[in-house]
Structures are given as structure tokens and as C-alpha cells.
Amino acid sequence: MLHTDSLIHYTLHLADNALILSQRNSEWCGHGPVLEQDIAITNISLDLLGQARNFYQYAAILIGGTASEDKLAYHRNENEFKNCLLAEQPKGDWAVTILRQFIFSAYQYLLYRQLAKSTDHQLAAIASKAVKEVTYHLRWSSEWVIRLGDGTAESHARMVNAIQDLWMFTGELFLPAPYETEIQNQGIITGVEKLQQEWITTIENTFSEATLALPTDTGWMQTGGKTGRHTEYLGRILAELQYMQRIYPNCEW
Amino acid sequence: MLHTDSLIHYTLHLADNALILSQRNSEWCGHGPVLEQDIAITNISLDLLGQARNFYQYAAILIGGTASEDKLAYHRNENEFKNCLLAEQPKGDWAVTILRQFIFSAYQYLLYRQLAKSTDHQLAAIASKAVKEVTYHLRWSSEWVIRLGDGTAESHARMVNAIQDLWMFTGELFLPAPYETEIQNQGIITGVEKLQQEWITTIENTFSEATLALPTDTGWMQTGGKTGRHTEYLGRILAELQYMQRIYPNCEW
């Protein structure tokens, strides 16, 4: 039973990450800096939403009963959401959005690639489909990191600001939550801390091409999202996201 | 029975106006341009909330059964809200907030003064208490209209913009909704259209001292709020305002 509990939590963690970041990116839809990029970021939002749905559907199967993707997305409270804090931060300007996406895609790329080999065939299947999408997200976002870092003085400064804003949320990505450790012990996943070195290399390479520096003082990292302790932003995201389902429960749409 | 229905609608209309404008003004709390004014606008927010509660409580008595101020504020849907569109517009910059408050206070002042003589003693009692508060709101906001209109070139320009943004929502204040006409026919209220002339004089006098011009082309006026047809802003206001009650219905707080 504990086996399944941890697996459910982990699957929800993956789903929440994708859903919340999708929700943030979709705020750009109709408001992008140039039409082609409006389409691109919306596309990433759609891909992430698709990943979220696959994970929620799998979690619903594991939970059984009347669980469903919509029940899981729309009827859990803030402290039940297990997304990383990074996903819920405001979209900010284009530099913040780009940097967050780059950081996240680099992480998701390694994570999904590893997960595609999981002994849990369902997770493996979802991950191997998703890794193709994320490969594109990573390429797109790293190109933009380079373009902005090595663009104008203003765009460079904005990227530096974005790094200052977001860096403290990167530590959490590689800090396993209890449910992660649990299913790692069961051999279902390999463990997220093993990805950190390769991740930092990816970041470093792109930053270097973008003439951007890695923070030297890695400082204190913010954590808690994976276990339901969030920043003030998530509550407002959920108030909107869940609005209709909360007002009209048990309806078909 | 129809008598009561219209009276209920009208009372809710007064309550919704006060609640939604209170909610908008409270967005300034902690974010005002200077501490004294942060306190002042928050104070107006509090007064309006108090008025809203009095009107909701009276409406709840008229409705009877399990109705309560919180049921009425937190469990009606967007198209049941009867506030004027002006109240729900974004707070904008300080010029927009000041102008909206001035327009609204000038209107509320005349309205409550008239309502204080209503044959409905409950409405009359609420209104005569409120008119004292609104007298202060009107003085404060008109002083600010003058200060901004006759301040710097920038503040003047911002006031001109604010007038352009908000003027089209002023017509609705003086256009009676069916329920208003109904209780006017029953002699409960005197009728809002009779206030327009005095209102425009108030506006004109302050504008003139503020070196601001009244719009010459009064143009097409936006309407619908009083009968539940709102702008896109109200839905988002309610998503936040009603969040807790919608998630946890039937709880005490």
C-alpha cells in the first residue's frame, strides 16, 4: 500500500509541475512579444498540459474509485499540490519566462530520459513520449537564453535579473521528497539528485554562449513545493484554475 | 410579492456596488503612493464594506430563510451581481482610483441623501448613517482630483486619461434598472435619474477647479451591470473574493 502511495504522490508531483507551468506559460497567449513567439510559448504550454493530463490519468488509475484527471487538478487544495516552487513563480517579463523554461526543460529533459527507463511501464511510456516534446522546448528556450544574453545591453541586464530572481528555486528540483526517496528505494526511479551534475553542465554551456555567469554564491535554496509548502503565488493560480469546478461541482463540461 | 422582489434586487444592487468598489480599493492596501493615502483609501474601502454588509443583511431579512450576508456576497454568480460597471473596473493608477472614487462618491452622496428619506425605514436608516461617511469620501476624493488635475503636467495628463477611461461608465448610474423603476412607482425611492443634474454640477465644479474639462462628446454609455451583464473584470474579482466560501461551503469562519 505504501508502495502505491509514494508512486501516486510522485506521479502527482510530475503532473502538478507540468500543469502549473503550463498555466503560467498560457498567460502569454495573446500577449507575446512577437506573434511567432506567442505561438511557440503557447505550444509549450499545450505540450505541458498534455503531459500533466497523462500523469493525472495514470494517478487516477492508481488511486482508483472515482478519481479522474479533473478531480485531481481541480479539487485538491494548495497544500496538496506537489509542484516545485519554480513552476508557480510569476511569468515576469520575457527574460524570466525564457529562463524558467530553459531551467525547467533542461531538468525535464534529463528526468524524462531517465524515467523512460523506469520499471513502471506506464511512467516510462508517458516519459518517452514527453521527452520528444521537451527536446524541442530545451532547444527553443536555450536559443532564446543565448539571444537575450548576447543581444542588447538591456536584454542582458534582464537576463541577469531573471537569474537573480529564479536561481534560489533551482535547488528544490534535485532535492528528493520523501515519496521520491521511497520509490527510488523500490527501484522505480533512479533518483533526481543524480541528474544535477549533467543539468548544471547544460546550464553552464548555454550560459557561457549567452555571455551569462552562473551565480557564484549558490546561496540558500527555497524548498517546500514538492511537499505542499508553496509561495503566495500558488493560491492565486488555483483560485482561477479551479474556479468553475469549485462553483459547479459534479458537472460535465 | 413582486414588491419585495424589486426591493430585494435594489438592496442587492446597493450592496454589490459598495462591496465591489470596496474590493477594488482594498487592492491599494499596502501599496499606496504615500502612507497617509494608503490609510485613507483603505478607510474608504472599510466604510464601503460596512455599507455593503448593512445592505446585504437587510436583503437577507427580506429574502428570509437561510439567507445571510455571506451567502449573498459569496454564493451568487457573476450574472446575479447588480453593481454598476464603474465599480468593477480595474483600480488603474492613482488617477483612475481617485477619479472613480470621486464620481462614485458624488453619486452615492446624492443617492444616500435621497434614500435617507425613503418610506422604507430600513433603507433610510442605512443611508443616513452612510451619508456621513460618503461626505468625507467626496471631500477627500475631490481634493485629490483638484490636486492631480492642477498638479504637474504628468498628473494632469493622467487625470485626462482617467476621464477617457471611465466616463463611458457614468451613464449607467442614472439609468434606472427595471427593479428601480418598480420601487420608484411604489414610492419607495425617488428615482436615480433625478440626481443626474446635481451630480454633473458637482463634477463640473470640481473639474473646473482642477483645470479639467468635462467630456464634450458624452458618447455611447456602457450599461448592463445593474442587470447582471458585466465586463470581463467582475469574473476575476469574484474568483478571488468567493474562493474560500466556494471551496469550503457551509463552514463557520
Added chain:
Amino acid sequence: MQIHDLEKVFLDKIEEEIKIEPRDWMPDAYRKNLVRQISQHAHSEIVGMLPEGNWISRAPSLKRKAILIAKVQDEAGHGLYLYSAAETLGTSREETINDLHSGKAKYSSIFNYPTTSWADMGAIGWLVDGAAIINQVMLCRTSYGPYARAMVRICREESFHQRQGFEILLVLSRGTAEQKAMCQDAINRWWWPSLMMFGPRDGESTHSDQSMKWKIKRMSNDELRQKFIDMIAEQVKVLGMTLPDPDLKWNESRQHYDFGEIDWNEFWNVVKGNGPCNKQRIEARKNAWDEGAWVREAAAAYANKKKLKTNNGLEAA
């Protein structure tokens, strides 16, 4: 060739249903008329993203959210096709966009109405996209090649959107009492504005005659409007809902539906900029554009640097 010879070649092509292509000679007025119409159409797609975008964050199920995001994204794509079509006539995207922001260029007035309930996503798909399609199907045969070809692609996606919109309403119409009321309310609010989408009555349309001669348009505003009404008046029965027009009824002799008077006062006011959301829409677009300026500049600066490096590399080699 003399101008009048060129003009004859042009008119012969029109007559023989041969598409006019970007490099062909065309009368200035034809070009101008097309640029106006295509860019207005492009702007409608772009501004049209906003009212629907308003519900992305609040879509009531993940599936509906995905469908809605994809739909709004399609509209961005349509905007791209159309800006490209306008560019073939020698107008840059930047010019076109500036005309939108300055108020010189128009977009469909329908997008100046607010979306205040989820059912509006259905009503827009069914009625607004439905009206658009009637117009666009005709434009698939328009005389200017790039515009006609853009329209073929767009029409395909639009009819998909219309079906999705209808399906949103169908689910609501079979739902709870509240959902049914939401559905009817949305139809009530969107019906008349969608009739206005076909533009003024034939007698009062400024550009219509010339457009018909040049086969830019092939049916009049009133003809298209009637076609739309006849279609919707049947489809609404499937929903078990009503259209908010007491005068709407089948006319056996005309073999068309009769319908009530449109509020042309409202129509002209919204066109003039007095709609509920005109300011809001244009400001949202301007903000996006202005706040994106540094991004576009950075991209341009980087592209330049790249080019220089490549050139230097070539010289050094």
C-alpha cells in the same frame, strides 16, 4: 504596355477566374482595397485571441483547456498567414500592426464584446466562427491568389473550431439547470453581435460594389447574413435553445428565415470605438507590443552579431 492595356489584362484575368498573383500588375485601388481587407482580417484574428484567451486560465476541465489553448493558438496562426498575404502586397507587418494600434485599421467589432461566462467559449465558436466561415468560404474563391490560398487553410481550421464551439454548448444544453441557463444566456448575448459581423446593409456598405466587381467579394453582406441566419436557426433546435428574436420565423415563400431589425445604432457605435471592450482590447495589444519591444530589439541585435561573425569568419578563411 500602357496602363489601360495592363488594366485590360487584369480585368480579363478576373473575368476568367484566373488568380491575381503578387507580381501581376493590379490597379492601385484593388491593392489598397485588398490591403485594407486582409489586414482588417488579420487584426481580427489577433484581437480575437483576447476574449477567448480570457478563459484559458479558468477552463472547467483539462480537456477543454487544451482545446481552448489550441484554438486561440490557431487564431495566432491565421494572423500569421494573413500578415504574410498582406506582405505580398508590399505592406510590412510592422506597418500593418501600427495601423491597428493607431486606430487607423479596424478589426471585427464582435471582439469588443466581453466574455463573461464559460458558455461564451461555445457561443463564440458556434456563432462568431460560424459567421466568419460563411464569409471565408466565399473568400476561398477571392480573386487575389495569396489571400484565397490563406483562406483555404483557415477555413479548414475554422470549421473545426465551429464544431468544437457547438459541442461546448451541446454539453451545457444537456447539463444542469444552471448550465442550460448559462448556455441560453450566452446565445442571447452573442446572437445580435454575430449578425452585425456581416457589416452594414447592402445599401450602406462603402466598399462592397467595387469588391464585388473585382471578385474580392462574391456575395453581398445581406446575402451572407441571410445564409448564416438560415443555418443557425436550424442548428439552435438541436440545442433545444432559442434565438433572442421574436420576429424570427420561416418564410415559406422566400424559403428563408425572416428576422427582426438589427440595432444599427449599437453597430455604428461599436465600430466607432464605443463598444464595451474597444479600449481594453487595443490597450492589451499595444501593451504586448510595447513590452515586447526590447525582445524584438535583442533578437535583431543578436541576429546581426551572428551575421557579422559569419562574414568575418568567411573573410578570415
Added chain:
Amino acid sequence: MQIHDLEKVFLDKIEEEIKIEPRDWMPDAYRKNLVRQISQHAHSEIVGMLPEGNWISRAPSLKRKAILIAKVQDEAGHGLYLYSAAETLGTSREETINDLHSGKAKYSSIFNYPTTSWADMGAIGWLVDGAAIINQVMLCRTSYGPYARAMVRICREESFHQRQGFEILLVLSRGTAEQKAMCQDAINRWWWPSLMMFGPRDGESTHSDQSMKWKIKRMSNDELRQKFIDMIAEQVKVLGMTLPDPDLKWNESRQHYDFGEIDWNEFWNVVKGNGPCNKQRIEARKNAWDEGAWVREAAAAYANKKKLKTNNGLEAA
């Protein structure tokens, strides 16, 4: 008088519990220490508006909304008293505020934690205001007159706030299972940070010794902290909740509660700026200030015009 005479007068007053007043001579270090402490206290009131302000729009009943708005507004009022007290020492409000925005001046680290549930409004009132009061009651007898008098007013309101906070939790503790969980969760999150509000352990506090000598402070950090723990450990029983410290237990011989080790690593990190919300809080304050610049300029310009008019009027008369 010579400096050492002045100093003697000053120290005698302190000794005899006579308040130091703005025009009295005082050592530079005393002045500096006070300015630092009072402005830090003022900033805490102002920054402290933000975490609670975060729930005004979502308060779960109209009554709670009114109470919350009034409370946050009171904090603004406390900020005003304190800025005024700092001004009596020759530091303008603008300077004080600039020091906050530049990061030179600190504010209570507690406000760098996020408010993520309604129960946090209760926990802040009960624990955070509770801790503040322990400190402030002592400060009502502080040696500098204007500060002591501001504190008397503030204390009266703060204990009202603390009761309101406790009452929020009391209602939750008697509510549904979800409400109880919400209550316990908030206590768990706010307990340790509120203990940190008393500052570092006595041995590690930079300013404490001198402050005690000058009777700016009258009890040490550890004494105040113990007093708070003893109070809360009793009150939590009324709520039927627990404090998240397995080592917390009554020590009969000390006649105090023993408690577990505070995470000083976290404490110093949050002080250094690495708390969950440090950036967010300072940015919110800076934005409010920067976006209000044109308002303050307009008010000043208008006041000037008025003055000129009045002067001209007087001259003409």
C-alpha cells in the same frame, strides 16, 4: 557644558527613569542605536502589511474581511507613529524609507515567510503579534520618550490584534476536519519563525548590551523568548492544537518550558535576504514607492501653487 557633563546629565536621567526627549542632549551612539531600532520597527509594520494584505481579497466572510482590512490599516498607522518618532531624532521619513529599499535597513524577518492559507491570518495574529507584544510591552518603558509613547498606543492595538488572531484559530479549531488541519498547519509553519523574532541568542546579539545599559531594552532576547514560549505553550491547549517541538515540556525546577533548538542557520539566512519572500516584499514596497512618485510630486506641486497664490493674495491686499 562639557561633553562629559552632558553625558552625566543624560546618564542620570536614564538612571532616574526620566525619559530622554528630542531636544535633550544624547550621545551619538544612543541616537544612532535608536534610529536603527525605531526605523527597523517602522519598516516591520509597513512590510508586515503585505503578508496579511495578501488575504484581504480572499477573506472567507465579510466580517473577517472587515477585521483584516482594519488590522492591516492599523499597521500602517503604527508605521506612521514610528516614522514620526524617528523624525524626532532628525531622520526624515524619506531617508528612512530609502534605507529600507536599498537593503541598508532591516525589518523583522518574520514577514519574509509566505501566507498560504487563511489560517495564517490567525497564526500571525496570535504568534507574530504575540511575540511582538512581549517585546513592545517592554518598550513602553524604553528610555526615549517619543518611542515609549508611540509604543503605548501601539501596544493597545496590538493586543486587540492578538486576540482577533487567536479567535480566528479558535473558530477553525472547532470547525470541520479540514479547518482543524488548516489551523494546525499554520501553527506548524509559524511557530519557529516567531521564536526567531526575538533575535539571536543573548551571547550573539550585537546591540543588546549597550541597549540594556541605556534602557532602550530592558530584557534580553532569551528572557523575552522564554516569556513568549511560556505564554503560548499554555494558550495552545485551549485550541486543542500542538506546537511543532517534540522537546517542548514544562520544567518544574526552572518554572519555565524547555524547548528544542532553533534552526539558526535558517535564521541567519533569512536575515541575509534568503527567505522565501525577501525579494518579493522589498520589490512590492519599491514598486509602491516608485509608482507613487508622480503622485507625491503632483501633491507637492499643487501645495506650492496654493502657497504662491496665498502669498500673492496677501501682497495684493
